[in-house]
Structure formats: C-alpha cells, structure tokens
Amino acid sequence: MKLAILVFDRFTDLDVFLPWDLLNRVARFRLLPDWEVKLVGTSAHHTSENGLTIPMSAGLDYLGEADAVLIESGPGVQTLLRDEAILARLHSLLDPGRQLIGSICSGALLLAKLGLLDGLTATTYPTRVKQLAAMGIEVVEAPLVAHERIATAAGCLAAVDLSRWFLEGLASKEVAEQVMASVRPNGM
Amino acid sequence: MKLAILVFDRFTDLDVFLPWDLLNRVARFRLLPDWEVKLVGTSAHHTSENGLTIPMSAGLDYLGEADAVLIESGPGVQTLLRDEAILARLHSLLDPGRQLIGSICSGALLLAKLGLLDGLTATTYPTRVKQLAAMGIEVVEAPLVAHERIATAAGCLAAVDLSRWFLEGLASKEVAEQVMASVRPNGM
Numbered sequence: 001m002k003l004a005i006l007v008f009d010r011f012t013d014l015d016v017f018l019p020w021d022l023l024n025r026v027a028r029f030r031l032l033p034d035w036e037v038k039l040v041g042t043s044a045h046h047t048s049e050n051g052l053t054i055p056m057s058a059g060l061d062y063l064g065e066a067d068a069v070l071i072e073s074g075p076g077v078q079t080l081l082r083d084e085a086i087l088a089r090l091h092s093l094l095d096p097g098r099q100l101i102g103s104i105c106s107g108a109l110l111l112a113k114l115g116l117l118d119g120l121t122a123t124t125y126p127t128r129v130k131q132l133a134a135m136g137i138e139v140v141e142a143p144l145v146a147h148e149r150i151a152t153a154a155g156c157l158a159a160v161d162l163s164r165w166f167l168e169g170l171a172s173k174e175v176a177e178q179v180m181a182s183v184r185p186n187g188m
Numbered sequence: 189m190k191l192a193i194l195v196f197d198r199f200t201d202l203d204v205f206l207p208w209d210l211l212n213r214v215a216r217f218r219l220l221p222d223w224e225v226k227l228v229g230t231s232a233h234h235t236s237e238n239g240l241t242i243p244m245s246a247g248l249d250y251l252g253e254a255d256a257v258l259i260e261s262g263p264g265v266q267t268l269l270r271d272e273a274i275l276a277r278l279h280s281l282l283d284p285g286r287q288l289i290g291s292i293c294s295g296a297l298l299l300a301k302l303g304l305l306d307g308l309t310a311t312t313y314p315t316r317v318k319q320l321a322a323m324g325i326e327v328v329e330a331p332l333v334a335h336e337r338i339a340t341a342a343g344c345l346a347a348v349d350l351s352r353w354f355l356e357g358l359a360s361k362e363v364a365e366q367v368m369a370s371v372r373p374n375g376m
Contacts, residue, residue, distance in 0.1 A: 012209070037238075155374040185341075185346035
C-alpha cells in the first residue's frame with residue numbers, strides 16, 4: 001500500500017505528524033508487507049506553522065500512484081486554494097473512484113474546491129465552517145465524517161480517528177487496533 | 189518562559205511532535221509573551237524512528253537556561269543510557285530544584301539514570317516497565333504520574349496530559365485549557 005500525506009508551507013504540525021506516526025507504525029511493527037507512507041509536497045522541504053522545516057519524501061506525482069491520500073491543514077491551505085496550477089495537478093492526480101481520500105481540519109476546503117465533497121456532508125476546523133459552507137458543503141459538527149472513500153476530520157486530535165479510518169480501510173480493524181493500542185495512554 | 193524538548197536519533201515521532209505543537213501554541217496564539225520552545229539535541233539534526241530528519245533549534249547548553257525540560261523517548265534512549273559523557277552533561281545542566289522536568293514513555297529511564305526519580309513513583313511505556321523497575325523505581329500504570337516538579341507520562345497519546353501539566357505549571361489552567369480547546373476533536 002502507498003500512502004501520501006500532502007504537505008505545504010504553513011502546515012499545522014500536529015495534523016501532519018499524528019497521522020505520519022500512526023500510519024507508519026504498520027511498516028515499523030511489520031504488521032503488513034509493502035506499506036509505505038510518504039510526505040508529498042510542492043518543494044523539497046516545507047515549514048510548519050511552528051517554524052519546523054521538514055524534508056518531503058516525494059513530489060506531487062506520487063499522489064497519482066497512491067492508494068490513499070491525506071490532505072493536510074493549516075493557513076497554507078488558503079494559498080493552495082488560489083493556485084490554479086496546483087489545483088489542476090491535484091485534480092488530475094487524485095482518483096476518488098480508486099483511492100481513499102481524507103482531510104484534516106482546513107484540508108476539507110481543498111477537497112471541496114476539487115469537487116470531491118459534492119453532495120457529501122463534511123467536517124472542518126470550527127473557524128473554517130463558514131468558508132466550507134459557502135462552498136456549498138453541508139458541514140457537520142463531528143470529529144470524523146466518513147463516506148465510502150472520502151472522509152473529513154476536524155479538531156487536530158481527530159487525526160487519530162482519521163488515521164484509524166485509513167488503517168481500517170487499507171488494512172483491517174485488527175491492524176488498526178494494534179496501532180491504536182501502541183499509542184494508548186498507559187492504564188487506559 | 190524557555191522550554192526545551194530533548195531529542196536524539198531514533199526518537200518516537202509522536203512523542204516529540206505532540207508536545208512540540210501543543211507547547212508552541214502559547215506563543216502562536218499570543219497567550220503569553222516571551223514564550224519559546226526549542227528542540228535540543230546533541231547534533232544539528234536528528235532522525236526519528238520513522239526516518240524523518242528534523243533540525244534542532246539549540247544545543248544541549250540550552251537545557252541549563254530552560255524553565256522546563258521534556259525528555260523524549262524512543263529506542264535512542266538506550267544509546268544515551270550508555271553514554272557517560274552525555275549523562276554527565278545532562279546531570280550538570282538539569283536543575284530539579286528550579287525546573288519543571290517531564291518525560292514521555294521510555295524517557296523515564298533517563299530520568300531514573302540521572303537520579304531524578306529517586307524515591308518517586310513513575311510511569312513508562314509498557315515494554316519498559318521491567319527496565320525501569322530494575323532501576324529501583326516503583327512503576328505505576330497510569331497515563332501521567334506527577335510530583336511537584338517532576339512528571340512522567342506513558343503511552344504516546346499521554347503526551348497530551350504531559351503537555352497540559354507543563355502548561356498549567358508554567359502558565360495557568362486557563363492557558364492550558366485554551367491550548368487544549370484548540371486541538372479538541374470537533375463536537376467533543
């Protein structure tokens with residue numbers, strides 16, 4: 001399985017790193033063979049909202065090979081929403097008929113812009129609800145709103161629920177539970 | 189306030205990045221002035237257990253100026269436990285009479301090695317309980333074990349509880365609640 005996490009400048013640290021670690025655990029614990037998670041960006045490095053610069057592991061083309069795509073969040077989403085060239089590339093690379101596609105927080109705005117939420121309910125970060133609703137999407141106040149191959153999550157820690165959704169869809173409930181058990185607070 | 193997060197090679201991604209984002213939010217949301225969080229390491233970059241290489245923002249000396257120190261976890265802890273030179277530097281830089289000091293998961297082993305858990309109960313990652321107990325520490329199965337200026341947390345997502353403990357101790361319950369509200373899953 002190939003998993004892509006779409007990152008850009010001014011990304012929200014937690015929203016990238018929570019799924020990054022949870023999704024990588026499938027390979028790290030050797031729960032399944034042939035499992036890779038790549039950070040995908042428009043340049044070799046991107047810098048987070050907290051000023052941390054990290055290297056990408058693939059360019060945008062990897063989105064076309066991926067079995068699952070996670071669209072990240074943060075103030076940088078607003079820049080992408082106005083970038084017609086990147087929007088056109090994302091539109092040509094993403095395939096909602098084959099891929100699992102999910103967003104966290106303001107990443108839902110990008111999914112909406114690409115037409116991927118047409119006719120679906122979705123969730124987004126509380127400060128972005130009006131913007132998403134203005135794009136014609138019915139916004140639901142929930143941690144995770146999952147449809148067949150599209151899910152939106154909101155409130156940074158809901159990245160845990162979104163990661164579980166990806167793990168259950170790409171692997172199994174058992175694999176998802178093994179990953180979640182490995183991060184559960186002690187004694188809980 | 190100066191907060192230091194001690195990082196090393198083969199760190200656990202989530203255990204670093206969860207507190208990194210939560211603790212940085214105090215400055216990002218301008219909740220308090222003069223608030224800085226630095227990633228402190230023994231070299232300019234360190235690579236996580238999932239293979240992500242990140243830049244440090246300060247060297248070990250920053251631990252001596254810090255008001256709070258968070259000791260990270262991961263397989264790399266075992267290397268530090270055998271590095272007498274680094275242990276001696278940590279011992280000279282950390283000041284439990286003045287600083288808030290906390291650990292996540294296997295970071296507790298380093299606190300124990302430095303004598304900072306003498307006479308205290310502590311928690312650690314389930315697979316490290318025997319090792320911590322063998323160092324003479326009474327291990328408690330709980331997400332967070334907090335004493336006056338020393339806290340240990342275990343199970344990666346307990347990094348949220350540990351971050352709250354730092355925020356309440358260095359800032360206030362109100363500031364901690366504002367940070368936690370900003371990451372709470374939508375509708376929860």
